[in-house]
Amino acid sequence: MTITITAFERSPDGGQGLARDTRVRWALEELGQPYKVRLVTFEGLKQPAHLALHPFCQIPTYEEGNLVLFETGAIVLHIAERHAGLLPHHANARARAIAWLFAALNTVELPIVELSNVMLLERDMPWYAERLPLVEGRVRDRLTQLSSRLGSAEWIDGPFSAGDLMMVSVLLRARSSGILDEFPNLAAYVARGEARPAYKRAFAAQLAVNAGAVPS
Ligand SMILES: N[C@@H](CCC(=O)N[C@@H](CS)C(=O)NCC(=O)O)C(=O)O
Helix, strand or coil, X not given: CCEEEEEXXXXXXXXXXXXXXHHHHHHHHHCCCCCEEEEXXXXXHCXXXXXXXXXXXXXXXXXXXXXXXXXXXXXXXXXXXHCCCCCCCCHHHHHHHHHHHHHHHHHHHHHHHHHHHHHHHCCCCCCHHHHHHHHHHHHHHHHHHHHHHHCCCCCCCCCCCHHHXXXXXXXXXXXXXXXXXXXXXXXXHHHHHHCXXXXXXXXXXXXXXXXXXXXX
């Protein structure tokens, strides 16, 4: 069945791979699943056709036959459950990999997104200088805990899984703040994710769109 995802026609990050279609592309690439991409403008996000796919007017969405999904956690979990390779076979290990996927989104991404919002949207606010260190501190706290759990392991809990895919995707969003580099084991973990051939293919595909190589 054909898989179609949506992505920005022009991502605000200019192709750094931070838009969330990259993590879905990565999961599909890891599992060798071909997919099509429908590009959407910011205006298009609000149109009825896209709203029917995504109640919050965002990308990415995922269509496969009659199934329409939104939320990258749900999409990556669906892909990982449908095709072998991103979730361990053993039930307990599988449950833990899924827990890490949720942790990436619910526990680690939240302060990272908050920091991005402060840095991007609140720079001119009178409270910016006071608020920034507070929000940076929340990111630092989470990364301290994650760094301690990862230790010198290659991946977060056994072989590479959907949990690592999501955690690396989330941590990439913290890199521009400089905080990720304060944790050499996390920076190396992210670099290992980026070095995976499937990640490189996903990154190149989204970059081609943003470099104008893919017609919209
Ligand atoms: N929790 C959602 C977040 C989706 C999201 O924030 N998408 C961004 C692009 S990375 C978007 O569409 N932003 C446009 C907007 O919110 O107007 C997920 O993981 O899928």
